[in-house]
Amino acid sequence: MLLREVEYVRPATVEEAVSLLGSYEGARALAGGQTLVNVMKARAAAPDVLVDLADLEELRAIGFSADGLLEIGAMVTYAQLVGSSEVEVARPILAEVAATIADVQVRNRGTVGGNVCVADPTNHLPPLLLALDATFTIRGPESERTVSADEFFVGVYMTAVSEGELLTKVSVPPSSGAGDGFAGLTIGKHGTYVANAAATVSDEGGVRIALGCVDAVPVRASAMEERLAGGDLSAEAVAAAAEGLGASLDPPSDAHGSGDFRRHLAEVSAVRAVLQAASRRKAA
């Protein structure tokens, strides 16, 4: 397909990338292109300048910060997450979920930064990263700032990354004995989610639950979390805690499911994610 005319540039450093993004009107960062190239074909996006992040090696790294956080560069691909020994040791749920995104070809190109910056409400990583209490590092022309998942996801296709800024990495606390779970309903195996839920259960942090596909941004199931704070994570207790969760939501209706169906799916997914997380928690 013939794309609209576009200019392209491949900076050598993060500073140069940020400077380019800030210098040209209509400039947009190009990561793996597994969403952006397609929306450009459909003319749903029409950037004037593509700033390709391909050569920014520091954005391709997975490592640990001085205080032990798992740091994932924005240009890390899903395939890299799946094969990373650091991820396997620190937070294996990330690899487990990444392995179910689309197909082999997309996982070889698609990136963590692209997944969260597109901020499609049906994407896999936003609810997972909210449940895991991840933080997002954004580089601007003057300085760098770090925001929580709550602040990062602003709306449908909107994040805290402003014009002239670049997401450089996502930091995730290591599990340290916590159990993580992810559940939902997809259209076909490894397809787009109709609804999903991510959960983490730990001794210190209690239960954190985040729902995807039910609002513009991933949503914490706070009432359910509070009901589970007592520590009883039996199947009966978790199911009881989820009662009323669906009614508290106002999810959209579309060809894949009505709002009512998504309310139901949100409850079922939350229960399954919490039970999976509880079963994986390591005894203190």
Place this chain on the structure above:
Amino acid sequence: MATPASSHGVSVEVNGEQIELEVPARRLLVHFLRDDLGLTGTHVGCDTGNCGACTVHLNGEPVKSCMLLAVQADGARITTIEGLAADGELTLLQRSFNEHHALQCGYCTPGMLMSATALLERTPRPSEEDVRLALQGNICRCTGYVNIVEAVVAVGGGA
């Protein structure tokens, strides 16, 4: 600071041959391969990134060449379906597709072969499940996949 431009010199190795060409930034890799290089074995199926008919290897890994700009491939090593049969000798996988009647219309076949070739390089003796997962990004409207999966599994020595 580098300057954005609507046309770039691209240097790629395609099927072992070094290619240098000036291309518009908006040109998709699949059109670069088909229209600029005449390698029409890589097919355009859906042009939306779903069907996988345009699958090629980029630095050894399968990718969909309709979801990549040619300029993004600058500096890369690309293998297309034309690069599989060295000196006209079909690979084991290509022969297995023939023997197992793993194609009907053949439109998806180049992409199937590229994805399955990548699988066999990583996993020389794949199970049926391995093959089905590896071919998840390749859609076939004719065969129902059964013979395709059998052809790939057979190369690894499976039933």
